[in-house]
Amino acid sequence: EGGWNGTSMAGPAVSAVVALLIEADASLTVDELEEIIMNTATPLTDGDYSESPNMGYGYGLVNAYDAVSSLVTGLGTLEGQVTKDGEDLEAPTFEHEAPVETYAGMALDLTIQVSDNFSIASVELQYQDANGDGHTVEADRISGDYKAGEYAVSIPGEHIDGDSFTYQWVINDFGNNEVTSDEYVVAVEQGITVGYSEDFENTPVGWTSYGMNNYWEWGEPTFGPGKAFSGDNVYGTNLDGGTSLMSVSNLEMPPIDLPEGESYLQFKQWYSFYMVNDVATSLGYIRISTDQENWERLGEFGGDGESDGWIDGEIRLSQYAGQRVYIDFQYASLGNMDKAGWYLDDVALSDTAISSANQLGILLQQNDRNSLKNIKAEDILETNNTKENQSKDNNKALETDVKNNNSVPVKVSSQTEDSKTGNKSNEANTLPLAASVSVLESGRSVNTDPANGTYTMSHAAGDYTAVAEAYGFHSKEQSVTIDADGTTEANFILEEIDQYTVSGTITDEATGEMIEGATVLLVEDANITPVETDGDGNYSLTAYEGTYTLRVVAAGYHRTEVEFNLDGEDTITDITLEPLYTIPGGEIGYDDGTAENSRAFYDAGNGWAVKMSLPEGEDSGIVTDGVFQFHGTDWPSPGGTEFAVEVWDATGPDGTPGEKIAGPVDAEATRSLDEWTVVDLREHAIQVEGDFYMVYIQTGANPN
Incomplete structure (x- = not known):
């Protein structure tokens, strides 16, 4: 019926597989059933989640055939590579902005843009730590794809000390063409102290953000306060929109060496937090640590919901006199209902207080009238709030971890005559293919990794015929024997079609x-x-x-x-x-426009199809317009106005949509119950024979 999704359908499907497994072996325990289902699932990945299992698709698509086969005949693995003839002789290129300076003991996040004509095999960072020991770290891709992407790596703070930090990049592609960058030297500062100030007008050195659904961004705000307290730039939670997700976002300052005597952290702040029965669902905390592992909250801001403009913030630090400390601004939220959150400007360390705590809006720890603790969120908000706890298992997590590491660009380097390049061509003289590999007897199939042409498939043991197929290439078959608990390799080199x-x-x-x-x-x-x-x-x-x-x-x-x-x-x-000699055919009406109900899809790409019948006695016609009515702007909120129109025939089972005749045609909705949206389709010459469907396609996701 057009497809179903969600746990309401996943639950019955998995339950049915469990029933099949118990029928095959009634002695299986719950843990054994779970292990079989996870181990035999078909892995699912995409551009955001490149490895399986992941946080997007879990272990993948449940596979009843492999699950039961693992009990009946045993399960083996079929793997290999699909390629085409050719050579990769072109080395990858890169762009990198190196920081001018960093701080001793503070993690350093580095990113690099890499591209290649076929595929990027690896991106590594080589450096020496403060003790002179060498390290090679593989960078993770945080955006882009296997041909062009942004890669990131984080250097632990304990590896950074002394006067400078030196590193270089080593990049390799499918054809083993290796590129080594020049060495980059970064000055290492020991820490900031009283007298430090940061107005965020230039890239703030040493400031970094991380956390669960990290919202902190540096730049010019277009949301929230709309402008900085001074100058143009601030640090804020999502500069261009609201903060609706549950979040623990930490914005960490450079290391601080506090002198003896009095010292104060001072800043300008603006906040807007959602309130439920006089309780703020989000708050801003100032946290301090002497080791970056154990953190103490010194004070909290925002319990009143709205700051009503830029106000002062101040925290006394004198109890930590003579110590190195680390301070972060923690935005903790159970969901801020698209409120703006927390914005900061003009941060300074001073030996003189500017006012009393009560005048600065500081909510002291003993006064938790509007604290998140009142709604028992503490356990949730203390999860994943340090760099050490940030998951690096998927690209999404890494992206939020490093997106706001600020470094002042000193140099942009790409492949030049000065770069050291090793042109080691692929010995097999082949290039990777995006292909599918299928087992004819079972119908099981898997796609290759387009970056290197490799594939792997779990399959019941036995003798089979494997076939590799790719668009624009002749398919190729191969007989394979898959042994239980064994691995069979089947490689294919496909020939391009003329x-x-x-x-x-x-x-x-x-x-x-x-x-x-x-x-x-x-x-x-x-x-x-x-x-x-x-x-x-x-x-x-x-x-x-x-x-x-x-x-x-x-x-x-x-x-x-x-x-x-x-x-x-x-x-x-x-x-x-043949010219089309037409006479006006009139309007085919489905509805009188009286609003009975309204609906919106959560995901983009879904649609509604409304069946239309030609006037009596007419066998064909030309569709000139599509006429729609949309709900007002009050729902969904914020919603949108963009959509698409398609026309389908009615050749499916029992007169359901069969084949698409035209579209998608981009259109813009008039959101009003008093006005129709008319989409002009005349230029598309849409000819229909008999019954047809006028189809609305939602092009935007998450309208509400």
Whole structure:
């Protein structure tokens, strides 16, 4: 019925697999059932979650066949690589901004942009620690893909001391073309002290943020206060929007060496926190530590919900006189309902107090009238609030951990004559392919990793036929024997299919005139971009050899389809179009526009299809407009106005949607119960035969 999702469907599916397992072996324990289901699940990954298991898809898609097979015949592994002939002789390139300075004992986060013509195999950072010991750390990709991405690594604070810190990058690609950067030297400062001030106008050195759903950002605010207290820039929780997620976001200052005597942390702050029955669901805390492991909260801000403008903040630090300390600003929230959160400006260390605590809005620890503790959130908020506790198992976690490490760029380096490059070509003279590998007898399949062409598949033991397939390549089969608890390797080198060109002219059947602007496409291959005829009616398409249907669509003409072959040579196919002689057909009404209910999808890409029937006695028609009505701006909130229109035929089972005729056509909604949204479809020459469906497609996610 169009697909179902969520735990309401996952629960029954997993329960059914459990029933099959118990039928095969009634002695299985709950722990054994869980282990079998996790070990036989089909791994799921994407651009955000590149390894499995992950926080996006867990262990993957439950696999009943492999789960039961593991009990009946045993389970083995089929793995290998799918490639094509070719060589990777081009070395990767990179861009890197090195910091001018950092602080002793404080972790240093570094990022680098790397790109390659085929795939990036590894990005490593090499450095010597304060004791002279060498280290090589593999960087994690935090954005992009295997061809072009941003990579990050974090150097532990205990490795940074002395007067300077030196490092270099080593990058390798699929063809083993290695690039080594120049050495970068970063000055190491010992710590800040009384007299320090930071107005955030320039990149703040030594400030770093991390945490669960980390919201801290540095820059110019467009949300919240709308402007800084002084200058242009601040540190704030999401500069361009609200803070709706549960969060523990920590903004850590550079290390502080406090002198003997009085000392105070002073700053300007602006906050807006959501209140429930006079209790703030979010608060700002000042925390201090002498070892970056054990933290104490010195004070809290925001229990009254709104600061009503920029106000002073101050914390006395004199009880830590003569010590090195670490201070962070912790934003802790159970969900701030898109309130702005906490913004900071003009942070300073002084030996003179500016006012009393009561005048500064400090809520002392003994007064927790509006504290998050009242709603028993402490255990949640103390989770994942240190760098050491941040998960590095998936790219999302690493991205929030390093996104706000601030370093002053000293130099941008890319591959030049000064870079040390080793061109070691791939010995096999092959290149990786994005392909699928299937077992014909079971129908089981898996996709290769496009970065290196490798694949792995758990499968019941036995003798099978494996086949590798990739778009634009001839498929290849291979007989394999999979042993229980064993690993079988099957590698494939695929041969590319020959390409040829179909070309010709599109003319008017009645007048013989050339038709400009007609759309020409190949029905069987959506990877071939449709083209439009030029002023002389000419078109040209290049495709792999095979039999195709050429479809031509032009405003004012009947849609025409012609079959042709690309077999060993280019071909010329001229097509004439029959003019469309139309009379007004009127409006097909589904609803009178009276609002009974409104709905919105959570995920983008979903849609509603409304069945339309032509007027009695009519067998075909041209769809000129789609007419929709949308709810007002009060719901969903904030919602949006962008959507898409598609037209489908009714050739599916029992008259359900069968094949898409046209679309998606981008459109913009008028959100009003008093006005219709009319989408002009005339230029698309949408011809329908009998019943059809007008389809609304939601293009934006999470409207509410």
